[in-house]
Amino acid sequence: MFNLPQKVIQDIPKYRENLEKFLSGEMKEAFFRGIRVPWGNYSQRGGMFLMSRLRVPAGLLAPSQLRAIGEAAEKFADSKLHLTTRQDVQIHNVSYENSAKIIEYLANFNISPRGGGGNTVRNVTSCYLSGICPHENVEVHKTACGLTEYLLCIDDTYGLPRKLKIAFSGCEKDCDFTGINDIGFVAMKDGTFKVLCGGGMGAKCSVGRVLQEGVSRGDVGYVVRAVMNLFNKYGDRKNRNRNRLRFLIQDTGWERFVELYRQELKRTKDAEYIVLREEDEAGLPPADGQPSADIGQGDAGWDAFVQYNTGRQKQQGYHYVQIRIPFGEIDARTLTGLAEIAEISPAINFRTSRRQNLIISNVPSSMVYPVYKKLQGMLKDYLYPETLLDIVSCKASTTCNLGICNAIGMAPEIVKKLRKVQPGIDKLKDIRINVNGCLNACGHHPVGDVSFSGMARKVQGRTVPFYRVHMGGRPDAENTKLAQEAGVVPARAVPGLISDFVSSMPENTSVDVQAWISDGGRAVMEGLVRKYSYIPRYEEDRSYYVDFGRTDDFSLEGLSQGECGAGVIDMIESDIESAGASLTMAKENGFNPGEIKKAMLYSAGALLIVKGVDPKNETDTFVSFVKRFVDTGVCDPEFRSITGVYNAIVSGGGHGKEETWDYANRFYNEVKRIYSTMDSNFNFPVKEGAFP
Incomplete structure (x- = not known):
């Protein structure tokens, strides 16, 4: 099972700190968006509430985790949940205030929304029957969980040009849709992986091509790191319509991309030591007994249940039960109720599937009927998963x-x-x-x-x-x-x-x-x-x-910009916009020094994020800007003295108000100019004439 890395746990207080700044008005919504979305918190239609997308690596959930998710949805939202096509679980209608509470509460159960949105590596998926499927070549869920733990500890995974999706299929049947992921691993009969790259869906779909074959489990981390490094280095961060990995491959050309990949893979192996944790899972205890031959006689529901909802595991004496969750919609109490089914047998676990269903695994064959009776008492519409009715x-x-x-x-x-x-x-x-x-x-x-x-x-x-x-x-x-x-x-x-x-x-x-x-x-x-x-x-x-589920005439009201790619660009543009607004406010109020200070601070801080700088205070903001933009020749040397100008305003001295405003306005326009020259990899050219 997946273990939530300490790095993620240690970053939680920072999310709460930023949330409180936003709620107090100290931080603008556009800037906070660049923080909350990589934490898996999306604004819902209308902007009043959030959706918290919880990562479920490989779709695996212990009964305690399933219960905890239900409890979180009931305590901190309105109990509405949704199972996604990437094996995630979404909690809907979350207030901004409660978004941190969900993160804090679920961290106790090794669950987090970290990386659930934005320009990150999204939930790493695997075959939903991994570890119990009679036909699998490799138990890929172990690799998916180990890879997730590794990636969540790397800062680079939270600032990619665009989202990156990874999938693992345990055999050639490709139950995990590897061909439509950015990186897909298909387990072969000899225990190695075939690696696909460049797949993806959307307005412009693409099927992944074979990047490498014969990849051992020990090399999976290196392969992903190498592809991610290429994406980070060459991916287009500014053109949101063409910044997925598949577009980089199209623009580069497949042969050239493969050549770059091989070079990067060698560099990665020389520079890093990557070992993915793989937990040794305890074997299942012997399962005694079989269902009685006359059990469920005359019950048409039981007959359909056996035919459509159950399957034999590779472990002798065990079955799995697949529950159709219509359209992935489920409420908190149903989820916590399902967790109680584990009382039937201590080995029971749960899984989410790509078709938005729940699977109960490790059910002793003799206990399938009791599970059926439990479900019958809890759910109205759960038969026929993976059929015509399972939309x-x-x-x-x-x-x-x-x-x-x-x-x-x-x-x-x-x-x-x-x-x-x-x-x-x-x-x-x-x-x-x-x-x-x-x-x-x-x-x-x-x-x-x-x-x-x-x-x-x-x-x-x-x-x-x-x-x-x-x-x-x-x-x-x-x-x-x-x-x-x-x-x-x-x-x-x-x-x-x-x-x-x-x-x-x-x-x-x-x-x-x-x-x-x-x-x-x-x-x-x-x-x-x-x-x-x-x-x-x-x-x-x-x-x-009139659309389905509505009574009013159809309209596109509420349609707005999506937040899937929210991140660095949003934060930069938010600060630049805030600087401009402060300059306007200052001029309209007699060149107010307080607003001039704000404009200078926003301008100086706007681009520091792409340099990986998180200033400790106001002085550090200006010192860092001078070091990284003025001293390097990117910014006009006129602004080498900006720290002194700012401190003079703070002390009440310095130039006249209008003259100071002019300086701040020139600085603001210089930062805008620098931003306009930024390339797709967050690099800046040296300003002509900056160095004699």
């Missing part, structure tokens, strides 16, 4: 600033419609549906068999929710197939469209469903898109102009 959905416009459509409101309507179709057993098992509120792919629409991504269009002068229809996605490491667009339909038509599509599928059990979807199914879907593309006038049927 993946992002949070969409309910809480996300980038969400266009309410995908998570539409998903239940699709399920209702599909239940009426009563698809045959083969259809039920073989189709995966993913829905997403926009193109950013948090709902993994690029790898769904049939999937939808939200958009908006104008119809007769009104804004209407629509979805792009995608087909044929299939995770398969470097051979991953990305879903192709098959048309656009109004949101209100999607449940009917998918219902008709499933009804049209062949009943012949010998037909490969995925092959049919990619081949003949496409023509069927395109015909249905034409059928469902019509939108009646607003006066005839207003429902088309």
